[in-house]
Amino acid sequence: MNLSEAQNTIEFAVAKLGDGALTEAAIVEHIHPLFSRVLERNGRSGEIYLANHSLGRPLDMVAQVVQGALDGWYTELDGVWGSWLAAREMYRSQVAGLLNWGDAKGIVPKTSAAQGLRAVINSLPSSYPKIVSSRCEFDSIDFVLKGYAHKARAAVRWVEPDEHDLLRVDDIIDAIDESTDLVVVSGVCFVTGQLVQGLDRLIKHAHTHGCLVLLDTYHAMGVLDLDYLALGADFLIGGNYKYTRGGAGACFLAVNPRHLNPAGGVPERDAVFPIDTGWFAKQDPFAYKRSDDPAYAHGGDAWLEATPPILTYYQSLPGLMLTSSIGVDRLRAYSLEQQALLARTLEEHGTTPRLLEHRGAYLLVEHDDGRTAMTELKQAGINVDARPLPRSGRWVIRFCPDILNTRDELVESARRVGGVLGSG
Ligand SMILES: Cc1ncc(COP(=O)(O)O)c(C=O)c1O
Structure with a gap:
């Protein structure tokens, strides 16, 4: 596949989303098919990928475009x-x-x-x-x-x-x-x-x-x-x-x-x-x-x-x-909605997230031992990561949804996280 074919395919799919705010139904119908390989992996493994702030997930066409080069x-x-x-x-x-x-x-x-x-x-x-x-x-x-x-x-x-x-x-x-x-x-x-x-x-x-x-x-x-x-x-x-x-x-x-x-x-x-x-x-x-x-x-x-x-x-x-075709403003609005849903459902399942007022694409859950928490979350089918805070030495687990995560997935991930980290 050459780059103009890639661009056309992407623009064609994004045009189907319409001009307004992004909706899950439209993203699932028109954008998810561009990611069949990683989504198929999700289906097979049962894992919920929330490490999008770490390594973003590739479109299927990446392999074809590189092959074209x-x-x-x-x-x-x-x-x-x-x-x-x-x-x-x-x-x-x-x-x-x-x-x-x-x-x-x-x-x-x-x-x-x-x-x-x-x-x-x-x-x-x-x-x-x-x-x-x-x-x-x-x-x-x-x-x-x-x-x-x-x-x-x-x-x-x-x-x-x-x-x-x-x-x-x-x-x-x-x-x-x-x-x-x-x-x-x-x-x-x-x-x-x-x-x-x-x-x-x-x-x-x-x-x-x-x-x-x-x-x-x-x-x-x-x-x-x-x-x-x-x-x-x-x-x-x-x-x-x-x-x-x-x-x-x-x-x-x-x-x-x-x-x-x-x-x-x-x-x-x-x-x-x-x-x-x-x-x-x-x-x-x-x-x-x-x-x-x-x-x-x-x-x-x-x-x-x-x-x-x-x-x-x-x-x-x-x-x-894809990012510029959809528009960062729309992606940002969608990300904030997803973060709000995840924060709310985490809370309902006994995990209190730390939501900074001014933040990027992910939310945090503080923990004393981020490594152990991460391993346990992985076992529960939640792929996230954790980093030590620069001053307090406590850890934060980073949760980053993206347009490939559905609401159902976010609710399910909050349930699984609750089982591992939650108080209830
Ligand atoms: C803020 C920030 N800067 C830089 C990098 C990557 O740096 P480099 O490209 O030098 O490996 C990362 C990777 O996570 C990062 O989070």
Whole structure:
């Protein structure tokens, strides 16, 4: 299957949903058939999958689309590069669309969020940047920052969450001073699902102190219909293996147009420019010209690297197309309804969830021993995960419904969870 056939199939199915709010009946009739493989697995195993915040479930067509990309290699040999690079551009446009990023060239494909973070740190004018970050960042980000600090390639000031394990923007603002080069913070924190409030204020404050901001959007993109460009961050990192169903390795760095040079060329030494680079970032890469100083491609292409992995574009495009075709606003409204139903029924079955007022796509149940709880829930046919809270050390079990979960499934999962964790 090629990418335009994939797009047509998706658009045809989504058109059947109509324009209004999503309804379960329409989703089951028109969208579930696109997921027959994973839904068949559900039927066979009896498991209820609520780890959609962890690894999103793929459309059936992913395997065919990837196969199509490989078929082109056999039939066209090096002639396949045209369609492979067109897939890269489609990937950049789809991600840009979901982020409202405007310039699709400002989306730089990466294989991980960590890769995007390293590219940004290495692009800073200072070889010993002062970074402010928080204890609520995902392990990959936390680890990269610790690696840089340990090698004396950066100084990191860590902001602690409050007594409820929540991040307060004012604490980050207080940690910024005139020497700070970069703030690294999540829009939605990965353990609690907290949607951090006041990011616009934080970004404005950072900018008035001459400091750049990198926002981790891993739990926000595809969940929250935000105008990320208007928010004003200098860089975004994120990826597609969760809410946009894109599988592993399909990640990105978004570079704000203010850091892009439309004309390309040799940058000033004290400018923000990438050294995590390769020949795809050169001006006119196929001219094979060399100069003593690095002459970068124009705009966002200057942030590309070397010969890219190709299959991740194909693997992630169906999920991206589905997400943007349905619309993040409608998916969000549906997700909030599902979360409310799950919260209510969990309560009825003796489990009190922790529902943050400002949250992403999942709700929490606190527990002293998340590992044991997770194992017991798995045995009861509930697939979820658990993470330790950054400050209190207690665990939270994360429950994330999506459009493949029916109301009946949610009610049944609350019943099973009650049997394992509930008081009644
Ligand atoms: C907030 C956040 N950032 C980043 C990642 C993934 O990071 P990486 O792509 O470096 O493995 C995750 C994965 O769960 C995450 O939750």
